Amino acid sequence: MKRLKVAFLFNVRHHYPDPNDLRNQREADYDDPQTIDAMQSHLSDCGFSVLPIEADENAYAQLRENRGAIDIAFNYSEGLNGLDRECHIPAILEMLQIPYTGSPPLTQALVLNKGLTKDVLRSHGLPVVPHRIYHEKAEICDPGLVFPLIVKPLSQGSSAGITNRSIVRTLSELCDQTGRVLESLGPPVIVEPFLEGREFSIAMLGNPPKALPPIEPDHSKLPEGYERIDSLEVKWIFEESSEMSNYLLCPALIDDEHWSVIEGVCHKTWHVLGVRDLCRIDLRCDAHGKPYVIEVNSPPGLLPPEVSMTSYFPLAARSAGISYNDLLGTIVETACQRAFASRGTKHA
Ligand SMILES: Nc1ncnc2c1ncn2[C@@H]1O[C@H](COP(=O)(O)OP(=O)(O)OP(=O)(O)O)[C@@H](O)[C@H]1O
Ligand SMILES: [Mg+2]
Known part of the structure; x- marks a missing residue:
């Protein structure tokens, strides 16, 4: 049987983010070359024929040249330039009529803007x-x-x-x-x-989505002198160090009533913003335990376990019994079902 041809779109980091140098943090959302290589191998292990394409200025030409051979694009790109950069690759893929994983351009541009995202959510009664x-x-x-x-x-x-x-x-x-x-x-x-209460990150997968087990950073484990937030120092230094093992709790202990409120907020947020296939929603509670949406991550980070055991989405998937390869496979399958069902044919 012919293997599914998957174009893997990504952005590569050239500098590791440095908490002491804000300028050096521009590429924080990109991935190290070894992460990209590893993700590519995992996609191959899933049985796909993988065409890696760096999501830079040459991406359009490469996608146009290969559009006839590509069955679906795995959009892991963050975008290069401008405040709307996360919508660039989805917009190109729409123009070329190549099906792709994840959300459409309008959603991608919106969720990268934390202010407008909240304006839209507020207008729909979300906290x-x-x-x-x-x-x-x-x-x-x-x-x-x-x-x-x-x-x-x-x-x-x-x-x-x-x-x-x-x-x-x-x-x-x-x-x-x-x-x-x-x-x-x-x-x-x-x-x-500043919301001082508990923080939760909810990975959502599928159409309609299912919430994977919630992740909670245990801020009480942070060293003296560190603010109780997932700052750059926490994500890039402490989370990766052995002294911070068990900093991320998954599944977080949440009582049923609280969980049903959080899950409800996440599902409504997904629908209001027009998210597709997958995203990760960050929430934080006030002093009374009321949860608020902080931001929506699309695409969410998907670092393989050999690179990081603290990448949130794969961590939530593991907790649900979904291996890393199964996660990648499910994302592709979910997007294929959605794209081919609505379009009828591969490139229609
Ligand atoms: N309003 C808030 N009140 C309390 N803490 C907050 C608030 N906004 C952000 N934080 C803290 O800062 C962290 C990072 O904020 P935010 O999620 O907006 O940034 P980000 O860079 O988009 O994160 P991600 O790594 O999820 O992409 C949060 O995980 C949380 O700990
Ligand atoms: Mg966040």
Whole structure:
């Protein structure tokens, strides 16, 4: 039987993210060459014929040249340039009528913008905290600010720009941290209330989606002096170190009532944003335990176990008894079923 031809689209990192150098964090969402190689091998192990394509400026030409041979694209790209970069490859794939895994361009552009995502969710009655967007420091003069706040780049992932200094408790700290992020990663910056309660990350898979077992970072395990957030230092240094074993709890212990609220919020978030196939939704609770959506990750990180045992989506899958290869296979199968059912033929 002919093997399914899968074009694997990815972005490669050239610098490991450095908590002390914000400029160096621009590629945090990309993957190391060994991760890309490993993912490619796993896709081959799933029985696919894999065509690797780096999602750079040459991607369009390569996809156009090979479109007749490609059955489906595995879109693991983050995009190269601009605030809407995660929609570039899906838009190209739509133009070339190549089916692909994951969400369409509008969803991809939206979820990379943490402010607009929350505006849309809020308009559908979903729980999100209020936020402010700043393009320059001079805009910060709001007497209504209630501290503590958290300062984040509007359109980054993997905690780029989110460090131990991101929680601010005074106007002067807010100005300083906003300035730092603006200078290094560029505008805009999003500022929102700091939620001090439990944090959950929910991997969602399928059409309609199923929530995989919830992940909870145990902030009480963080060393003295570290803010209780999944900052760059935490994700890129502590999570990977042996001293932080068991930092990520999966499945997190959540009582049924709380879980049904969280699951309901995640399902509605998925539908409102037009997500397809897979995503990971990050939520955090306030002091009373009420969960709020912080952000939506699409595509979510999918590092193989030999590279990282703390990559969230594969961790949640393992906890559900789904091996890494089965996870990749399920993503492709899910996307094929959706794409071919709705389109009727391969490239129609
Ligand atoms: N409003 C908030 N209140 C409390 N903590 C927050 C808030 N926003 C973000 N955080 C903390 O900062 C971390 C990173 O924030 P966020 O998920 O927005 O960044 P990211 O870079 O997109 O992350 P990812 O690695 O999931 O792509 C969260 O996991 C959480 O610990
Ligand atoms: Mg997050």
